[in-house]
Amino acid sequence: MKLAIDSYSYHRYFGEIYPGLEHDPGTRISMEGFVDRAKELGVDGVSLESCFLPNPTPDEIARLRAQLDRLELERVWAWGHPGGLRSGAAPDEVVDLKRHTEIAAAVGAKVMRICCGGRRTRIDDWTEHKARLEPLLSDAARHARSHGVVLAIENHIDLLADELVELIETVDSPALGVCLDTANNLRMLEDPSLAIEKLAPYARATHIKDIAAKSGNPREFAFWPSVPLGQGLIDVPRAFDALRKHGYAGLLALEIDYLHPAYEDDEKAIADSIEYMRGLL
Numbered sequence: 001m002k003l004a005i006d007s008y009s010y011h012r013y014f015g016e017i018y019p020g021l022e023h024d025p026g027t028r029i030s031m032e033g034f035v036d037r038a039k040e041l042g043v044d045g046v047s048l049e050s051c052f053l054p055n056p057t058p059d060e061i062a063r064l065r066a067q068l069d070r071l072e073l074e075r076v077w078a079w080g081h082p083g084g085l086r087s088g089a090a091p092d093e094v095v096d097l098k099r100h101t102e103i104a105a106a107v108g109a110k111v112m113r114i115c116c117g118g119r120r121t122r123i124d125d126w127t128e129h130k131a132r133l134e135p136l137l138s139d140a141a142r143h144a145r146s147h148g149v150v151l152a153i154e155n156h157i158d159l160l161a162d163e164l165v166e167l168i169e170t171v172d173s174p175a176l177g178v179c180l181d182t183a184n185n186l187r188m189l190e191d192p193s194l195a196i197e198k199l200a201p202y203a204r205a206t207h208i209k210d211i212a213a214k215s216g217n218p219r220e221f222a223f224w225p226s227v228p229l230g231q232g233l234i235d236v237p238r239a240f241d242a243l244r245k246h247g248y249a250g251l252l253a254l255e256i257d258y259l260h261p262a263y264e265d266d267e268k269a270i271a272d273s274i275e276y277m278r279g280l281l
Helices: 007-014 031-040 058-070 093-107 126-146 161-171 192-202 236-245 266-280
Strands: 002-006 045-049 074-078 111-114 150-154 176-181 203-207 251-254
Touching: 002 007, 002 074, 002 266, 007 031, 007 045, 007 266, 031 045, 031 058, 045 251, 058 093, 074 093, 074 251, 093 111, 093 126, 111 203, 126 150, 126 161, 126 176, 150 161, 150 203, 161 176, 161 192, 176 192, 192 203, 192 236, 236 266, 251 266
Parallel strands: 002 045, 002 251, 045 074, 074 111, 111 150, 150 176, 176 203, 203 251
Antiparallel strands: none
């Protein structure tokens, strides 16, 4: 397993700011700047959110790949934030998913994180939800396999652990697995450690995240802010053990989304979290 960081940890610096929860830092970062910063942090890989580079030109792709190769950073390309396939209600988005599969291959990524939906798109009827997604994912997985890319579905506050496992096993493709987010199932009020153990056998990518309870309604995103790893409710050592047990050898990509307001320094939260992970390897 290799230390990594997801570019979403710098989402405010890419210009994505949660209204009413975060403030604009007043500065911006480019994808190339993020990659340089990742190398400074001493990680071995990066997960690159395509929402911050949605339509790269061939020259931009070539420059990014050259930079990643020069810095010897393993990479995952990430598609679909925030709504992805909108829980199957946006089948036309498969076209963009496939386009980004080809971008992933061009940038040298063997894995691409995808989102089937998000917290705002989930539907209550699992039978209908699954029926919408299955043909889209089967089609996308065939395309990905032809380009040497594995798609990794994130548990993106849209799928319970058992649902995601059922979806993966139904599609049954070597080009489809899971991007295991260690915290998101707690945001769905599932036991996070049990969810991790269910999803770990299918993991092809990760978001290593810790969260804490704040205040308000636990069914709302604002209730569960991110905190530096080891300071919240997620048993990260147990998560690493589960991944090791199932032979996971990919990136352990730190992700900090909405940082708890008690932690004002993003860079310190990121650096402390990476050192915490380093101590577990």
